[in-house]
Ligand SMILES: *[C@@H]1O[C@H](CO)[C@@H](O)[C@H](O)[C@H]1NC(C)=O
Ligand SMILES: *[C@@H]1O[C@H](CO)[C@@H](O)[C@H](O)[C@H]1NC(C)=O
């Protein structure tokens with residue numbers, strides 16, 4: 001009740017704040033204050049995620065890249081993937097250097113080093129740009145061809161997925177970690193990219209899973225192209241794993257729901273005798289979480305099948321120019337894309353150990 005009395009006043013205050021041009025810019029010091037683990041850095045940065053309803057049309061437009069910045073960001077993401085013992089020699093172009101930095105992080109807990117691309121300025125407590133955070137190992141390990149790519153597209157909404165993705169990235173010795181810097185609700189305007197096919201609520205402009213202008217989606221495609229340039233993404237050793245979280249009332253009997261972005265009518269793709277990473281991962285996850293329901297579309301009527309996920313569509317053979325409007329199908333899908341919807345218990349820190357075991361068993365990663 002009190003909320004309703006104060007809500008209009010709060011709305012006016014936040015309106016004034018959003019529009020005020022004099023808001024000071026502050027440094028984000030997640031790397032100065034917590035150099036002990038990548039997970040701690042990600043946890044610190046998570047608080048700067050541009051919040052729901054933060055943008056208006058004008059501030060959103062101002063925070064999007066112009067063509068120079070877009071090219072520079074794209075090049076930087078690509079260069080980051082090629083880092084091999086030379087992280088600190090990566091140069092951030094002038095057009096980005098006011099906002100982004102490349103840093104070498106020595107994770108003492110993991111006894112490994114990572115090269116990070118991160119935004120270091122905030123306004124009103126949030127990233128000024130919100131284009132995202134990326135990490136790769138600081139040096140390449142010649143002895144392994146395992147190439148896992150973790151991402152978290154819905155921070156501040158699918159809670160704890162950035163922390164979980166960071167933890168699984170370090171524990172499995174994965175190739176890349178990508179986390180967007182904005183809530184999917186940061187600008188609550190319908191995207192002109194994907195229009196939901198069912199009578200679901202609309203998708204918004206700042207949702208990188210359904211809007212192709214979000215930098216998370218741009219970076220995802222660069223990571224995919226890099227993997228292609230390494231000779232592709234073999235089923236035995238490689239996958240693009242996108243971490244999501246679902247609410248308690250959505251598909252409540254599935255603690256985990258895995259999908260590759262195909263429509264329910266293609267469910268036989270999940271049960272045929274072709275080896276696919278998603279099938280192995282499902283089986284291994286079920287082994288380490290024996291009392292849970294670990295499901296795929298072939299096991300459960302859950303509707304979260306990711307058919308409208310634009311990076312999923314791209315990986316599954318749809319041209320980048322058509323990902324907003326065209327779904328993939330069973331004859332195009334490779335199985336490289338693994339979309340995981342999870343109950344809170346599956347995203348919790350207590351589950352990281354079992355998760356790691358399942359991932360290592362799925363992709364033949366050496367125990368250390
Ligand atoms: C870092 O080293 C790799 C491997 O030698 C090379 O391909 C890449 O261009 C180098 N990057 C920079 C920024 O010097
Ligand atoms: C884009 O913005 C950057 C940084 O403010 C600026 O240096 C550059 O000139 C702009 N480029 C274009 C094409 O507007």
Ligand SMILES: *[C@@H]1O[C@H](CO)[C@@H](O)[C@H](O)[C@H]1NC(C)=O
Pocket residue numbers: 111
């Ligand atoms: C950390 O790595 C270094 C170099 O590979 C190794 O000598 C050292 O024993 C490792 N420490 C731990 C605690 O694993």
Ligand SMILES: *[C@@H]1O[C@H](CO)[C@@H](O)[C@H](O)[C@H]1NC(C)=O
Pocket residue numbers: 057189190205
């Ligand atoms: C957001 O909605 C406003 C008001 O309906 C409209 O003027 C604006 O063009 C929309 N912006 C985007 C990016 O769709």
Ligand SMILES: *[C@@H]1O[C@H](CO)[C@@H](O)[C@H](O)[C@H]1NC(C)=O
Pocket residue numbers: 198199200
């Ligand atoms: C559409 O919404 C109505 C009312 O919420 C619901 O009964 C119906 O099952 C929905 N249809 C689909 C295809 O989701």
Ligand SMILES: *[C@@H]1O[C@H](CO)[C@@H](O)[C@H](O)[C@H]1NC(C)=O
Pocket residue numbers: 252253254255291292293
């Ligand atoms: C697993 O699914 C079955 C069938 O839907 C359900 O009865 C059971 O309660 C579920 N188990 C858990 C732990 O949610």
Ligand SMILES: *[C@@H]1O[C@H](CO)[C@@H](O)[C@H](O)[C@H]1NC(C)=O
Pocket residue numbers: 288289290291354
């Ligand atoms: C995780 O694995 C351990 C060791 O096998 C097991 O005791 C525990 O029950 C598992 N956790 C869950 C939630 O299944």
Ligand SMILES: *[C@@H]1O[C@H](CO)[C@@H](O)[C@H](O)[C@H]1NC(C)=O
Pocket residue numbers: 326327328329331332
């Ligand atoms: C799969 O999708 C592609 C691209 O949209 C289309 O050309 C092809 O006919 C589709 N195949 C099937 C079996 O639907």
